Amino acid sequence: MERTFVMIKPDGVARGLIGRIVNRFEEKGFVIAQAQLLYLSAEQAGVHYAHLKSKPFFGELVDYITSGPVFAMILEGHQAVQNARTLIGFTNPIEAQAGTIRGDYALIVDSNVIHGSDSVENAEIEIKRFFG
Template sequence: MTERTFVMVKPDGVQRGLIGDVVSRLERKGLKMVGGKFMQIDEDLAHEHYGEHEGKPFFDGLVEFITSGPVFAMVWEGDDATRQVRRLMGATDAQEAAPGTIRGDYGNDLGHNIIHGSDHEDEGANEREIDLFFDEEELVDWDLSTADWVYE
């Protein structure tokens, strides 16, 4: 099933120069970027983005971190894109992430784990996060010429 999913290189990934590597890994997997932008998240957007965690002890730290520097927000498309991205990202706690995953290769701990991706188990998360970060006209429908070589 072709779907769109939201992905973001967090401030630690941006500061460490990992945007290109993250994009490259997703492209090599056969996914197609349909939107991307370099941006600074303000507190209002951070509160909306992490709204389900409001009231939890770690909420303020999440907001402080995600607003501490620029991020690279993206929308990717492909068959079962959300699940594919989650596998490439690795476990949320970078110390538990398998080698070869983005977090396993570059993350150092739970808080500095390089990347965010929509959760495939949270129905509607993709659409909600995409709508928070992108207007419809910022997303580009295009044909990936290698798609026949990626999917049956």
């Protein structure tokens, strides 16, 4: 059974989408192994987005992800990483298909509701980062 990390971002939490999003993962067949509501520090956000540190929008990204609580989850299921990413949709909501989480709930790339690990290796790193 593969595991992945998914995080509902501050805009998704603020809009009351946790239940709807969790339900979509459960309907797909995922098992929620662990979940928690938490606030990220600037240091945690900097580590999480370290691969984007050289980008001009890095500071805004850190400000955004630390602007409110996030809902972090460990999901388990068959090919969990790829299945979750397919359900989440493209990073840019304009490109995300209807029926995906971003296609249905996000309007702009700067606040696109949700994060999902992009590989099994990164999923394990992110799970350790947020769940110990």
